[in-house]
Amino acid sequence: MARTVSIGTQDFEKMIQRNCFYVDKTGFIKEWWESEDEVTLITRPRRFGKTLNMSMLNCFFSNKYADRGELFEKLEIWKDGKYREIQGTYPVIFLSFANIKQNSYKGTIIKIKKIICDEFQKYAFLKDWDGLTEVEKKHIRELDYDMSDESAQEAINDLSNYLSRYYGKKVIILLDEYDTPMQEAYVNGYWEELVAFTRSLFNSTFKTNPYLERAIMTGITRVSKESIFSDLNNLKVITVTSGEYSKCFGFTEKEVFDALDEQGLSDEKEKVKLWYDGFTFGKSKDIYNPWSIINFLDEKNYKTYWADSSSNGLINSLVKTGSSYIKMMMETLLKGETIGVPIDEQIVFSQLDYSEDAVWSLMLASGYLKVISSDKLTGDRTKSVMYKLALTNFEIKLMFEDMILRWFSPAKNETNEFIKALICGDIESMNAYMNKVALKTISYFDTGNVPSDEEPERFFHGFVLGLMVDQSENYIITSNRESGFGRYDIMLEPKDKQTQKYPGIVIEFKVINPRKENSLEETVEAALKQIEEKNYDAELINRGVNKENIHHYGFAFKSKEVLIDGQ
Incomplete structure (x- = not known):
């Protein structure tokens, strides 16, 4: 019997309990845990299952889900006895910046402080625990939405300290959509201010945090190391061209075709491939975006689901106001041809106004372009690779054609x-x-x-x-x-x-x-x-x-x- 297709559910626990359509990505847990990387940044386009995977990690590792093995017992990870023992045994701090889309620096900092403060409230019992000093208890009581910037920047480090002492185990930190505020800061003109705040926050949380066991950050872009990660020499970065976790986000062709069979849509495979296939992560080709596939399974109509799930405002602005060179390259792409451009995957948002290479890098990271082939550049541009790129699929082509007509x-x-x-x-x-x-x-x-x-x-x-x-x-x-x-x-x-x-x-x-x-x-x-x-x-x-x-x-x-x- 075909499972119910749930649209927009990003809570792993709900998905499993309701027996909704779910593609098993628990292999991600094992691959990440056995990598032994201390802090991992994974970038993937929007709507590619990042939040659901982070929710899955939270349900698997958090001691709040101790004795909740039934959530995983039908999934791949549960076949390994070693991981049955690990499930539900760590204190986990789970944060998301996905909804921080303010048009001012002040508004953004207020939202970040609220998220941090709300996470502290989940552990309000600590303020009465005898294992903390009176000064530490007072610190917890005084934390509120009006805390100073310095207090906010140190808060997750402090919470890691308290939780590791209470549970006798170092913490796992999960930060979803870390770069959403960064993109808003660029669009709305407060980039430099936010970079300074975030650099200190990330340094305290991920670098100088002796109470950290492991951490994962997800986002769309790899913001340049010089901007906010300058102090993080313990950071493992996974981009769309990396080989690791290449099948952990998005659906493989086999997963899509199995889903079409389950939902009685076997005859649609060829057309679904034309519309929604084309994403490439590392050496894994034929990756489909989950949002379009899930919506197609639900509505059984061909639409630009993924392209329509966001305003695509930043990409629209960069192409529309870009040079004649960018417009000519877009013309080439819309004809179904490829372009050859150097790509440095460290996105420097401050360069987007004048660097054409940065525009293509952002479009690749965001999923609008796919890699056909690549060659390492030599000389002064050793960070860059020359990529042959094409529009990802038919859905993206329609999106750009519609965008141009609106101009x-x-x-x-x-x-x-x-x-x-x-x-x-x-x-x-x-x-x-x-x-x-x-x-x-x-x-x-x-x-x-x-x-x-x-x-x-x-x-x-x-x-x-x-x-x-x-x-x-x-x-x-x-x-x-x-x-x-x-x-x-x-x-x-x-x-x-x-x-x-x-x-x-x-x-x-x-x-x-x-x-x-x-x-x-x-x-x-x-x-x-x-x-x-x-x-x-x-x-x-x-x-x-x-x-x-x-x-x-x-x-x-x-x-x-x-x-x-x-x-």
Whole structure:
């Protein structure tokens, strides 16, 4: 009989007691325990079972679950007698930063202090225990939500001390979603303040804590060691490219196909694989994201479950406001092709505004990209590895296509009219419509008070992505490729070479250069001249497009003013 599929349950005890659909991941317990690593950081994309696995560890090790072996007796870990003896024998401190999503430093620190204080309240009996000194008892009584930053930073170390003395055993510390506050701090502009606080908190909790047996942290990203882990030389880091625990988070293909069989959906395996397969951890390929699979088992419909479970705000912002290079790379990915970029898995959030490599690193860690192959770089960039990356699966492709369409929603009608004018060669309409679009959309993309000279180029490469979505049935669209004696900016190759309805199109962009040109008219003339002199038509002609059916367009820019001409 098929088990009930429970959506959103992250409590291991509830999952087992209710006999809900559950994929056995208790092998994680054994692999972690036998690693002998003191402090382990495991990064995985969101909705990949991190919280459920941490709840499982808590139920297995915590002495609050002593004599609760029935939770595990049907699972893999219970086959090993050694682990039956360990179950329920350790004091465990279990914290989660998953809900710390404040837009200010003050609000974030208040939430962290509340979480720490609430954890102390679970052990309120300690304040009356004779094994503590009067000073220590007074310390527990005085801890509250208004505690000083210094008290908060030392609190988990203090609690470890008290619990280890009370139970006669060192503590296990579990911290889930450690980096959620970090991402919010970056987005909302209080990164440096939070780093300083967190560095001291983590140093006291995980480094200078003599009462610690083992610890695990989970998160989406590996925040750079220099930021918050500078003092933690006892930290074992497991990222999406590491070999350890590669099958402990997410579902393997066998686990997914077994689940489809159980739920009477055996005929859906091929389509489920297209939509939701593609994640790679270490050398383990064909990993599926659990959130989409569980929701598909429940609803039996194909939807972008994982992509829709978050606003994807940070990724959206980084791509939307990124350079033309980032937009061109996204164009390549959306075509189903791969990109080659250097990746340093230590995410430095302060670099995201100017480092394109950091953007790809974040997208890989977050699950939007998958590794096809990798090669170690040499020389000055010894920390980085050159990766060949692709979009993870069809669900992610749909997510990005929808994201790009939303970028253009402020000027959607104008954009549609511009495309018609572009194909028909209506220069007057192109100028009228595009100046409206440029005025609205380039302002929308600005990230600072002073518009960048590169904004027009950024916009139009983003615009190419919009064209891809709307015109992919009629055109093969490429940009910044070699043709003739140079590199064109944008080329639209009609799929039907025999019809006059869809001409070949070559576009060249130029920002006015005051040292060479006195007006936009001179700039647009230079753009058209470059198309002719560099023989950009060569590629279209070689592909079967008639020379007479190729349109040339020059786009000239000065701030938010656009002038278009053609021939």
